[in-house]
Amino acid sequence: MDGYGLPMASFDILLRLVRSPDHRMPMTKLAREAALSSGGFTKVADRLAKADLIRRVPSETDRRVTYAELTEHGLDVANRARTTCARVLREHVLAPLGKTDSEALAQAMRTLREANTPQD
Numbered sequence: 001m002d003g004y005g006l007p008m009a010s011f012d013i014l015l016r017l018v019r020s021p022d023h024r025m026p027m028t029k030l031a032r033e034a035a036l037s038s039g040g041f042t043k044v045a046d047r048l049a050k051a052d053l054i055r056r057v058p059s060e061t062d063r064r065v066t067y068a069e070l071t072e073h074g075l076d077v078a079n080r081a082r083t084t085c086a087r088v089l090r091e092h093v094l095a096p097l098g099k100t101d102s103e104a105l106a107q108a109m110r111t112l113r114e115a116n117t118p119q120d
Contacts, residue, residue: 006081009036009044014053014078015085017070024057024069053077 006014012034017023025033031041045068048054053074059065070078094102 006077007044009034009040010048010053011081011085013044013048013068014070014074015082017054017068018075018078018082022069023075024067026059027056027066027068030068048074 016033017025031038052071054068055071057067057069
């Protein structure tokens with residue numbers, strides 16, 4: 001994302017983590033939700049870890065599971081980027097649409113999210 005030095009795939013991962021409980025998620029679930037191959041996700045996760053935005057945390061109860069978890073720096077960057085993204089969307093999408101069309105867009109997005117959310 002411009003201004004943060006984040007490619008969209010990285011921003012997507014940070015956004016998913018900032019919305020998750022404890023700002024962490026199993027890496028396999030995160031890759032699936034971000035629609036990335038395991039190899040593609042590994043590359044993104046490696047870059048995020050190298051930039052101190054996430055850390056890999058082994059599960060205490062299942063050694064097959066590794067979590068991606070936001071670092072303190074990652075949480076700060078994710079929150080600032082999310083705020084910037086929300087401002088840009090308000091200015092460039094919602095304002096031109098107006099109230100009625102913005103509400104219709106929001107409803108359409110909810111419908112799409114529900115239809116495309118994987119059921120665990």
